[in-house]
Amino acid sequence: MSGGERNDRVLAGEYVLGLLEGADVDSFERRLAREKPLQDEIAYWRARFSDLDATADAQAPSADLWRRIETSIGAPRAAAVAERPGWVERLWESLGFWRGASFAGAAASLMLAIAVGLLAGRATPQPVIIAVLQTDGALPGAIVEAFGDGSIVVVPLRDIEVPPGKALEVWTLYDKQRGPVSLGLIDRAERARFQTHNLPAREDQLYEITLEPATGSPIGRPTGPVLMKGLASAPRI
Amino acid sequence: MKAPTSGHLEVDELATLIAACAAGRRDSLRALYERESGPMIGAAMRIVRRRELAEEVVHDVFVQIWRHAGSFDPALGRGRAWMFTILRNRAISILRNASRELPTExxxxxxxxxxxxxxxxxxxxxxxxxxxxxxxxxxxxxxxxxxxxxxxxxxxxxxxxxxxxxxxxxxxxxxxxxxxxxxxxxx
Incomplete structure (x- = not known):
């Protein structure tokens, strides 16, 4: 084993222990985004140390804890991933992911490796359907592309003012009986990707963006004004 | 007290429940909560010391599990390890963020x-x-x-x-x- 490999193993161990801080976390995570061996090393340490997770005394939760969780999860939503340069750093902060807490020093995360691993190395696929969402004034407002793997990319075409405490929620309607289904939230008008599971993406399916509370519509259906909407078409390639 | 288990051969039931969360099944999140909220509060207490902070951590963790269940990849580890990774990150964030000492009652x-x-x-x-x-x-x-x-x-x-x-x-x-x-x- 080379000194570099040994050093990486130790670094990965320190990362999982939560011992890397500040700039060390940033540089480690930049490498983690690209280097599969490091991702495997993280998974290795996580699995080994996880034996310790079960060694605490279980403590019964307060009676209202579940109700508070239910309130917070509000509308069903998927994770939005901003895809601008540096999104790795912002991923965890987007939509208040680590609300009220700094990222530094506490970023040890297998999840990051997973998210990064899923996005890295993906060939450029063709969308199954594309919808151009139009504003009230019939201006092009955003493009929605749905891919065969269930991912959906939303690209806003104009600035959208999002007041404090609000977010943009993306919806699709594929079945009138079922009603609109939330794809996820965006905290400002920027490119975002959502991962969906077994959600249809067909021609003439409606997509729309509404203004909702920052944690999403509390009732699972649009409550705020429709900012833009449009029907999907299959690209003629 | 919960007996530690390694159990690498058993079916990863938690992974199945996490996958169901990704598909929007709230009953699966509830099932995860029933099984793991107690051990999670215990583990969070070791880091943040205070009961109400530990519950805050667990609250945040279940919200994140719900929102990010789709990014869980069983090929990279077991469901329980994934959940407790989120837990430790959140608890350590709170600990590091508290400029003051966290006094315990x-x-x-x-x-x-x-x-x-x-x-x-x-x-x-x-x-x-x-x-x-x-x-x-x-x-x-x-x-x-x-x-x-x-x-x-x-x-x-x-x-x-x-x-x-x-x-x-x-x-x-x-x-x-x-x-x-x-x-x-x-x-």
Whole structure:
């Protein structure tokens, strides 16, 4: 084993222990985004140390804890991933992911490796359907592309003012009986990707963006004004 | 007390429930909550010390599990390890973010922490079948304590040095060497 490999193993161990801080976390995570061996090393340490997770005394939760969780999860939503340069750093902060807490020093995360691993190395696929969402004034407002793997990319075409405490929620309607289904939230008008599971993406399916509370519509259906909407078409390639 | 399990051969039921969460099944999130909220509060308490903060951590964790269930990849680890990774990150964030000391109302817990009884206890409770336990046994006790203080109590290098009453550089070197030794032993 080379000194570099040994050093990486130790670094990965320190990362999982939560011992890397500040700039060390940033540089480690930049490498983690690209280097599969490091991702495997993280998974290795996580699995080994996880034996310790079960060694605490279980403590019964307060009676209202579940109700508070239910309130917070509000509308069903998927994770939005901003895809601008540096999104790795912002991923965890987007939509208040680590609300009220700094990222530094506490970023040890297998999840990051997973998210990064899923996005890295993906060939450029063709969308199954594309919808151009139009504003009230019939201006092009955003493009929605749905891919065969269930991912959906939303690209806003104009600035959208999002007041404090609000977010943009993306919806699709594929079945009138079922009603609109939330794809996820965006905290400002920027490119975002959502991962969906077994959600249809067909021609003439409606997509729309509404203004909702920052944690999403509390009732699972649009409550705020429709900012833009449009029907999907299959690209003629 | 919950018996530690390694159980790498059993079906990963939690992974199945997490996958169902990704598909929008709230009953599956509830099932995860029923099974893991108690152990999670216990584990969070070891880091943030205070009951209400531990519940805050667990609240945040279940919200994140719900929102990010789709990014869980069973190929990279078991469901439980994924959930507790989120838990430790969140708890450590809160701990690091608190510029003040986190006082605990529980004097017994404070004393236990000071005597490193929390980490000793965690170590003692590792199952006999645990490779981690076998390999930790091979470390000199103070060095073992350094690793455990980081994982179990979420302490930083500086805090570990203070707790073990050694210079910062020594604490860092001990942990690095312990990790090398553990890696060789665990293989």
């Amino acid at each position: 529980d004097e017994a817990l404070t004393l236990a922490v000071e005597r490193n009884a929390v980490t000793d206890d965690a170590y003692d409770r590792l199952g006999d079948g645990s490779a981690l336990k076998r390999c930790l046994e091979g470390l000199e006790p103070k060095r073992r304590a350094g690793v455990l203080l980081a994982y179990v109590e979420g302490l930083s290098h500086g805090e570990i040095a203070a707790r073990l009453n050694v210079p910062l550089g020594t604490a860092k070197a001990w942990i690095r060497r312990s990790l090398i030794q553990l890696r060789e032993c665990l293989a």
